[in-house]
Amino acid sequence: MGSSFGRLFRIATWGESHGGGLGVTIDGCPPGLPLSEADIQAELDRRRPGQSRLTTPRDEPDRCEILSGVFEGRTLGTPIAVLVRNEDARPAAYADFAKVYRPSHADFTYQAKYGHRTWMGGGRASARETIGRVAAGAVARKILAVDLPVEVLAWVDRVQDVEADVDLGAVTLEAIEATPVRCPDAQVAARMIERIEKARKDGDSLGGVVRCVARGVPPGLGDPVFDKLDADLAKALMSLPACKGVEVGSGFAGTYLSGATHNDPFYMEGERVRTRTNRSGGIQGGISNGEDIVVAAAFKPTATIGKPQETVDEDGNAVTLKAKGRHDPCVLPRAVPIVEAMVALVLCDHLLRQRAQRGPGGRP
């Protein structure tokens, strides 16, 4: 259970890090949308390993194949199935610690839950699972771009205590993609890279924060009371591997203010109702208010490290683990397109929901 997401733009991912492949089925994509494998490949290329020294050296081309749902270059309205084969799998690298519970990984919990697990890679808990999310996110982004248009941009906002200074309203994809660390603040990016390089050399790993802004979201997306837009975004982001915290708008920092300083005053900009500040992060009462949607996700330091670690194996023996698998010393740069994908998926789902909820005669 639990491998599908969304209510009207509904995706279901499948696949392990080792095995025949991974993929996603998208049910609910409107018909007539221009879509090609290249659209999806572009996003997969942003998340695939081996892009720079900052990421795992596992060399996966992650070529996607659209198996159904597209005809003559346009979506049919029926399920879109996307397949990516696993190619550079090296199970032998995992054989040595097949029975060992890697600390802060999911080995023990999968064993506890299922009583049977694959020791080759992380199985379903591997970050490779996010391939399906990114593929589906690419489709969601096309829908958002055609219909509204909405732009979704994420970046690495902080690595450990190295923090960027980013103008939410001005940040661009170009600035983000300008450095391998995907931080649009060039000076801070250099320091982040340095820090990550050092962690790699030390056999250690780092975490931090990815922030994301969605521009052009119209007012009215999001459903009271459980499926609030921010609640669905929180679930979307917290479901990512290594995510330990989520914020919307002012987040935790906002709790240090008082109501008089925190509230966002309304004013009119021509015919449009605007807020002077955006501590709400574009969401009020769980529904978008037309301002930029702003969310952030905290990613813990990668659990896989090169240093020796104390742990136990399936038989209850104390073991010292020294990882040999290929891994990222810092997942944040590759998490950027994944965060964007999740935000796009949530927005797309709520866009379709909102269409269904129009008043009599299809109004307003």
Next chain:
Amino acid sequence: MGSSFGRLFRIATWGESHGGGLGVTIDGCPPGLPLSEADIQAELDRRRPGQSRLTTPRDEPDRCEILSGVFEGRTLGTPIAVLVRNEDARPAAYADFAKVYRPSHADFTYQAKYGHRTWMGGGRASARETIGRVAAGAVARKILAVDLPVEVLAWVDRVQDVEADVDLGAVTLEAIEATPVRCPDAQVAARMIERIEKARKDGDSLGGVVRCVARGVPPGLGDPVFDKLDADLAKALMSLPACKGVEVGSGFAGTYLSGATHNDPFYMEGERVRTRTNRSGGIQGGISNGEDIVVAAAFKPTATIGKPQETVDEDGNAVTLKAKGRHDPCVLPRAVPIVEAMVALVLCDHLLRQRAQRGPGGRP
């Protein structure tokens, strides 16, 4: 859409702050569970207004009636419907600003989404909606208590910058309920109360953090990959009014550590696999590992304040708003039982899921 929550222990809430009443329907409660209105009333009394000077003076007894699903003191396995009538509604207090968009409230977004809203109280966005959640949470807690047993405890961990020092392993319900602010650190509680009293006098409001621990949760609850236990908890908490951030385990603070210092080493405690630290917050790969589940929610300062505020009305006129409604200067003390309810609902849902996912022959 969006008023139901959970997959197997599925609740649907309904009702506005003004009108016939509010309530919840619970579908999926196992049969044979001893349940009375008193069980539910006890939790409703913890969240109802008028408990102390710290909370809104609205005087609602919030008496619950079980309309179905219970027979001769035990659940039938069929839907449990719970009704609470609105009694101390004073719509007149809202008439003056019926057309005004209150800053950082949901007035504007509901109007944008639906084109029709009730100006009496916050409608569905009112914190009174949480009555249904707390009622359902009381049932969830009984299931958890009978079957495992699991104990779920929340408390006010921080008000603005006044922060408690709480031993997660030792905190008790008695210590939490000892003060009206529901902070188990007695000395800090006094300072919190002082701070809230001052905000009330100033016509201002405060936010902060509620933390929650769930003890006794067995390993194996939570589903990869979207319905991770932490993802569902994040959604549950972020769906609460005024919540702007959610953390699991080490949360945002954990991102300042490196992997070598952040990972939780495994060791054996007799037959049981334990972790020496609990930065994972009891959840690894989205599945419980048997350690205490630890989550926290950031609540912004209450949007309703006594000070005058700049805003606009439905007709686009600039307006100065001075609220007259009854409200809490700080929602956190009343949020405590609501947070507990949401955590219990998620755990109960995943407990039932896990039962369905046993291997052949009902094993393991």
Next chain:
Amino acid sequence: MGSSFGRLFRIATWGESHGGGLGVTIDGCPPGLPLSEADIQAELDRRRPGQSRLTTPRDEPDRCEILSGVFEGRTLGTPIAVLVRNEDARPAAYADFAKVYRPSHADFTYQAKYGHRTWMGGGRASARETIGRVAAGAVARKILAVDLPVEVLAWVDRVQDVEADVDLGAVTLEAIEATPVRCPDAQVAARMIERIEKARKDGDSLGGVVRCVARGVPPGLGDPVFDKLDADLAKALMSLPACKGVEVGSGFAGTYLSGATHNDPFYMEGERVRTRTNRSGGIQGGISNGEDIVVAAAFKPTATIGKPQETVDEDGNAVTLKAKGRHDPCVLPRAVPIVEAMVALVLCDHLLRQRAQRGPGGRP
């Protein structure tokens, strides 16, 4: 589980035949729809007992109260909760056979499933549960009437072997409501009434077929491949108490034809694609084609009869049962508004779905 229905126009019913009451929550009703208790009451009055000698003498006014979701005469877009109190409950009538399994009732299966059941009336298996369905159906019918408009009409087509001859294209509500048996063929209606009266006197009961036509349904409603319009209609009807069979269009009779005689040829009527015959029942490939939707449901003879019956009790003793409860010798006349409600619910759900599935820019 299992007490909710629909995906976008989602209803959840609750309540037993005895106890505080019954009701329904509707989540997904568009905002701005004019709605009053009188709209719902009109349909409830058609299904309530005590309408004529043909139905159970249980005298329930079945007064409905809208508890939420409507403000100033129009829907808010938030959940509509409807409550109907049980008033003429007479549990004493059931006390004698509290432990007896009534043949072809749900007493034994509820006991087997839940290990705990109410012996007062049929509990959740009582036909009183359909109150919530009819109330929700009344709302669905208003949506369909405002937006398209669609007309949904059902009638008693056959009682045992007494079969009506009804022109599907011409039948009217007036003709249906003209007789207490709700058969628009006046002559056959008289024979049906006679037959039912005789069964009542004999302490016996009868079954038959209710047929339903929905006019004005636009092409395009229904989703491949599991949520076909006919598949959802089949589930909706088969979920009714006493229903044992469902047909769409030519149904079982159509299987005696060959393809050359069964196929519906297409032709143009001005700009509109029509079919010369309607053996498809208005649905092809699970999607409406613009012709009248035609479905039928077979209802078995009422399980409760006055004649003595062989059975067993909870303790495994052989028992002879002679029912004393109040019951309908033939459920079909009262099933008519219930069938209409179910068809309306399915159509309304698929109408909202279809809105969400429009192509780029909201087209076609």
Next chain:
Amino acid sequence: MGSSFGRLFRIATWGESHGGGLGVTIDGCPPGLPLSEADIQAELDRRRPGQSRLTTPRDEPDRCEILSGVFEGRTLGTPIAVLVRNEDARPAAYADFAKVYRPSHADFTYQAKYGHRTWMGGGRASARETIGRVAAGAVARKILAVDLPVEVLAWVDRVQDVEADVDLGAVTLEAIEATPVRCPDAQVAARMIERIEKARKDGDSLGGVVRCVARGVPPGLGDPVFDKLDADLAKALMSLPACKGVEVGSGFAGTYLSGATHNDPFYMEGERVRTRTNRSGGIQGGISNGEDIVVAAAFKPTATIGKPQETVDEDGNAVTLKAKGRHDPCVLPRAVPIVEAMVALVLCDHLLRQRAQRGPGGRP
């Protein structure tokens, strides 16, 4: 939307008759179940085309590949993805009538719904879509066989007016598979084959009834009130291509009886509560009672025929269609494993549900 089925044993199918392939993802399969491609292939071989002269000559090996969810021969508890490539696709055969609406096919309704469709084969409305269902059904059957065990058997009960006489309690898989028409009544089977051969020569087609029995289903499966076991079975069967009617137990025939003759008297067989007759078809109040589950599905004559037919094209021109595609003169023999698959899927889903609904402590 609409391409997934089941709540706990949840399948999602995808793929068109032409294109990269078809498949299914199964989410919710318990871990540790022995499963191989051979298990699935065995069922696919029963439904694949080209088995005999009675079926379409399209020659598809329909080789399945398990892409995920199985490790070292046992299920992981994570999604099982199964892929079958299209091989013998001949789009050219369809090019001539690319814009023609084939009578009683889904060409027109797909065009009306989506505004864009594939003219190559029936797209998603093709019977090839059932490959995914049969693959998933094979897994469901393994679960049912391991855990209970349940046996699900279907057969061709009637072709046009040629009707078999089958003893529901004694029929075997061997008897069913003994003839290519899959009718266990050997003499009637011969007449069915003759009739189908004649239809094929005439360029015509035939329909009929498939009946199915499930033995060994324990009491207690099925959920009141919408997700009744029979309601879910009705949806499952009515969702099959060409299905126009569904019956449970006595079905339409039972409506000719009176209550006194239709009711199933209870009696004790040792410790077990049994019914003397089984007009309920093993389901009472939507819940299994331990007797054999009996359902039937009416399949219309195949819409594709060789005779010329009047119709229109997308541009509104009157057209005479003479089909050249490969097709079955009678779908019923190949529908047998598909009906079994759908029944198994519903039973498996409700088996998992029932596990989740046990009372406190996992009882009863």
